[in-house]
Amino acid sequence: MNLEQHLKAAWDRRKAYVKAGGLQAYRLANREEISNGEAGKAVGVDVYGDYGVLQLYDPLVSVFFLEELEEILSREFRLKRFFHKNRYRVKDSPEAGGELGEPPVELEVEEYGHKFLVNLNNYLDTGLFLDHRETRRRVAQMVEVFGAMQGRGARVLNLFAYTGSFSVYAAAAGAEMTHTVDLSKTYCDWARRNLDLNGFAPAKNWVYRMDTFEFYKYAARKGLRFDLIIIDPPTFSRNKGNNFSVMRDQVALIEGAAELLDADGQMIFSNNCLDFELDEEIRNKYKVQDIQSETVPLDFWIDTQKNDFWKNQQQIHNCYLIGRK
Numbered sequence: 001m002n003l004e005q006h007l008k009a010a011w012d013r014r015k016a017y018v019k020a021g022g023l024q025a026y027r028l029a030n031r032e033e034i035s036n037g038e039a040g041k042a043v044g045v046d047v048y049g050d051y052g053v054l055q056l057y058d059p060l061v062s063v064f065f066l067e068e069l070e071e072i073l074s075r076e077f078r079l080k081r082f083f084h085k086n087r088y089r090v091k092d093s094p095e096a097g098g099e100l101g102e103p104p105v106e107l108e109v110e111e112y113g114h115k116f117l118v119n120l121n122n123y124l125d126t127g128l129f130l131d132h133r134e135t136r137r138r139v140a141q142m143v144e145v146f147g148a149m150q151g152r153g154a155r156v157l158n159l160f161a162y163t164g165s166f167s168v169y170a171a172a173a174g175a176e177m178t179h180t181v182d183l184s185k186t187y188c189d190w191a192r193r194n195l196d197l198n199g200f201a202p203a204k205n206w207v208y209r210m211d212t213f214e215f216y217k218y219a220a221r222k223g224l225r226f227d228l229i230i231i232d233p234p235t236f237s238r239n240k241g242n243n244f245s246v247m248r249d250q251v252a253l254i255e256g257a258a259e260l261l262d263a264d265g266q267m268i269f270s271n272n273c274l275d276f277e278l279d280e281e282i283r284n285k286y287k288v289q290d291i292q293s294e295t296v297p298l299d300f301w302i303d304t305q306k307n308d309f310w311k312n313q314q315q316i317h318n319c320y321l322i323g324r325k
Contacts, residue, residue, distance in 0.1 A: 003065075004072050006034055007045075011077070017298045024049050024109040025118065027130055027299040028077070031057055034069075041065055045073065046130060048109055048118055052079040053126065056086045081105075083120045108197070112137060114168050115197045117190065127163045127190060131316045132232070135270060135295040136169040139230060142266065143173035146227055152176055154227040157219075157260065159212045164191025166230045171200040179224070180207045181215045183239060211239055216256040227265045229257045235273040246271045251279050254322065258286070267322040270295075276318050289321040 001009065010029035018026050028045040035041035042058035043066070052073050054066065066084070073079045083105070105121040111133060118126045139156075146154040153176030158166045160182060167178040178200075180191050188209045195205045208215060212233070231253060237244045246253075250269075257267055268291075282288065300316055 003034070003068060004076065007072060007076065009033075014299050021112050021133075023111055023133075025111060025116075025126075025128055025130060027297075028052075028073075030300065030302050031055070032302045043069065045069070046126075047077070047079065048120060048126065049107055050078065050080045051105070051107070051120055052077075052082045053120060054082055054084050056084055057088060059086075059088050085124055087124075114165075114172060116163070116165060116168070116194055117197060128165060129162070131272075131297065131300050132165070132270070132295070133297045135268065135319060136166055138291070138295060139166050139228070139268065140169040140173035142228055142268075143170050143175050147174050150227075155179075155225065155262075157181070157224075157226040157229040157257075159215070159229065159231045159257070160233040161191055161207075161230075162187050162232075164194050164207070166232070167191065167205060168194055168198050168200070170228070171195065171205055172198065176204070178205045179219075179226070180205070181210055181212060182207075183209065183211050185209055212253070213256060216260065219260050224260060225262050225265075226260050227262050229261060229265070229267045230270075231257055231267060232270045235271060246273050247276060251281055254282055254286075258324075261324075263324065265323065268319065269322055270317055270319040272317045274318075278318075278320060282322070285325070287323045287325045290319070291321050292317065292319045295319045 007029055010033045014026065014028070025048045026046070028047050031042045031044045034043055040058060040060045040062045042056070043061060044055035044057070046053040046055060054069065070082050104119050106117055106119045108115055109118055109128070116128050118128050120126055143154045143156065153174050154170070156167070156170040156175045156178045158164065158178060158180045161167060161180040162182060164180045167180045170178050182188050182191065188207050192202070192207050210218065233244070233246050233253065235246050254267065254269060261267065278288065296316060
């Protein structure tokens with residue numbers, strides 16, 4: 001198949017899923033679907049409304065290939081502008097992959113009826129992690145089930161919250177309170193805007209600019225307790241000379257959250273460290289369910305055997321459901 005045929009086949013695999021969810025932001029094609037193992041074609045295509053975001057995974061990607069890709073996407077898929085996100089660059093640089101010097105391209109997209117603001121120009125990531133779409137829906141389902149069983153809304157804590165998308169889903173599902181925690185002022189402001197965009201009042205949806213471990217101490221002092229805690233940290237981060245590693249610090253991270261968890265509460269713990277292994281101390285102490293296979297959206301699935309697209313999934317993140325034994 002040529003490139004146009006590959007893209008049309010990729011869309012055919014996704015269109016029922018995309019249309020059923022009313023998704024305005026989704027992955028149109030994974031790099032494996034486009035490259036077919038050929039060097040210089042390691043590009044994934046994400047769609048945000050009328051815009052295309054090209055995820056470049058190889059420094060040898062041909063400019064001629066990108067021109068052909070953009071021409072087909074413009075003609076066949078009516079995408080009107082493109083942004084290149086160079087995943088092979090240093091990822092902790094906020095400008096990596098952006099078209100610097102141009103004004104921000106911020107737009108509103110919908111996902112399962114929820115609204116989110118995305119910025120396609122200024123950052124390596126856009127403000128909405130598409131690979132956690134089904135994890136967000138899982139959060140909403142858990143909040144709804146808790147409300148039906150307990151007769152009150154769940155108290156939800158969202159750590160390393162980025163732009164607050166988990167909090168939006170929880171609030172929409174009837175959470176009594178959401179608490180959104182991130183160290184970045186930019187992302188805290190962004191989370192507030194996303195909550196406001198969906199009509200959720202600040203009085204019931206608190207946002208904290210705070211380090212997660214500092215929040216643990218704060219919440220203990222205030223006597224805060226939670227029914228659901230979402231923990232989605234980066235693989236590595238730096239803060240005031242302190243380095244965080246999800247592999248090294250996972251026990252302290254989960255133990256600290258567990259101290260704030262009600263007896264019947266649960267944690268969703270996720271990360272995108274692809275060589276991550278959950279510590280045996282956590283497995284021995286808590287009830288752990290690996291839900292990764294249930295949380296990778298269909299638009300991120302790949303055909304690793306070249307025979308049945310929908311039977312194979314890309315290991316794009318790890319995800320666990322954790323509770324007390």
